[in-house]
Amino acid sequence: MHNSWWRNLDIQVVLWVSFLSILGYGAQRAILPWHMSSLGMDPALAGVFLSFFGPPRALMNIVGGYLTDTFRRKVNFLLGVALYGVVGYVVLAFSLNSAAIAASRVLIGLGLAWGTTAAMAILSDYSTPEIRGTVFGVQKGFYWVGIALSGYMAVVAYNRWGFMPTMLLSAGLGCLSLVLIGQLMSSCTPPETGELRLERRNRGWMETFKALARDPRYTALSFGGLLAKIVEDGLVIVLLPMFFAGSVVAAGLSVTAFTVAFAVFQPFGGALSDGWGRKRVITRGMVLTIIGAALLINEPGTVLIVISSFVMGVGVAVLSPAAEAMAGDLAAERVRATAIGYWRFQRDMGSFWGPLILPVITLSIGKDMVLFILIVLLLTSGVACARWLPGKAD
Known part of the structure; x- marks a missing residue:
């Protein structure tokens, strides 16, 4: 495992889903403030609604961690990615006022925390302490390269097609991520035995x-x-x-x-x-x-x-x-x-x-x-x- 962790299919899925599904998050970071301005929204009020992302994301880390320990990692990973990478992006694509945008930001924050916590738990299950830092660091690289690239790509897509098609394209990549999780990932990681899940629920x-x-x-x-x-x-x-x-x-x-x-x-x-x-x-x-x-x-x-x-x-x-x-x-x-x-x-x-x-x-x-x-x-x-x-x- 020390030298071949990167060949593990479940780890590969986590890495590529981290990249594909985060492209929409990076896109909305780059173009959403400008889009809100183009809709004539008050800048001060827009800033308040944009901040709705942070607290739900922080709190969902705890809830998502508990759910991921209680139920299957794969199910939690899939639901988290679906919430931010599909539902959140679609709601944002059709949002025409500050309240709708705030709701989409809440969904994205909740899903991102849930999905990422589950992803890190999966990587942790497949990695020993001797290689866990390397595995986590590579995942962060996939994640942040996606954010960096999407900042540029989103501006190009926004200027060419507009806000709604850009976010719907991002949701399409989120759907592709769900297919990868559903079709390629194992149903459970090695530590996820029935006895261990029962022990989790009892605590x-x-x-x-x-x-x-x-x-x-x-x-x-x-x-x-x-x-x-x-x-x-x-x-x-x-x-x-x-x-x-x-x-x-x-x-x-x-x-x-x-x-x-x-x-x-x-x-x-x-x-x-x-x-x-x-x-x-x-x-x-x-x-x-x-x-x-x-x-x-x-x-x-x-x-x-x-x-x-x-x-x-x-x-x-x-x-x-x-x-x-x-x-x-x-x-x-x-x-x-x-x-x-x-x-x-x-x-x-x-x-x-x-x-x-x-x-x-x-x-x-x-x-x-x-x-x-x-x-x-x-x-x-x-x-x-x-x-x-x-x-x-x-």
Whole structure:
């Protein structure tokens, strides 16, 4: 399995479905704000409705994890992909007002969390701790390459055919993903025996959740994931364009630099965590993120902003698959999906809190002070990970 995991058909299906079904998500990220503007929607109200994606996605990580541990992985994966990759995209294609768009964003958020949690549980079932980081990192590569490519392809399709055909084409790719899951995947993964599923059902969700919340290892992992998302969706996506970049070009370059680094280096982060150990890669990723944030202090120019964004992208990229793999490593088989879902919930709350509070705090105390606070929090997280997470030999 160590050298031939990529030949496993179930793993191949997860990788290609991760790529095909996410193209529509990347497409709507690129063209939906412009489409809403073309419909004459109020920009402030549009922003509120677009934010409906985050909280449902975060919460569904926990629910989806429990469902994936209780029922078959394949069924959960298929239903999650169907919800965001078909139903969500179709509803969005026919949405002509803010309320309908908000409803589609909720569906996409719920389905994406459910399907991705199930996908990571499947990959975790088929991978030992010695290769799990590599497998998770490759999945992240397929996922983010899809998002990056679809951003360009969606603009071309939108200009040629319009919004509705673009999203319906994305839903068609979602249907293809469902065919791949239904026809090619095994009905259950090796650990999914009848006895194990019965053991899962006999252990209450709240009992498992409380155990995870009390575990200092998951606390350290969750805090690191939360801060990584605050850096990505708060500092890079919101603060850099609004408070640091001096032009639209600088803003676009900074976000692009982070996205490219994030897409390219996640597979390397996963592989490194298999060789060096999860804790070492997570803490090194924190250090890189701190260095990138520190480069923004004291009014940097455009070149330094882009370099900072790239360095932060590398840092967040290498620690993310290592942390998610460790969330799977630390859990017993009967609650592995629940544990991964719990970590993903804590991480994704950073996507909610970052854009919400960082601009407000920046307006109150200034951007350099915000950077200082963020650096201190990242240092604290790194120390917590070094203290509580097990090393490779453990």
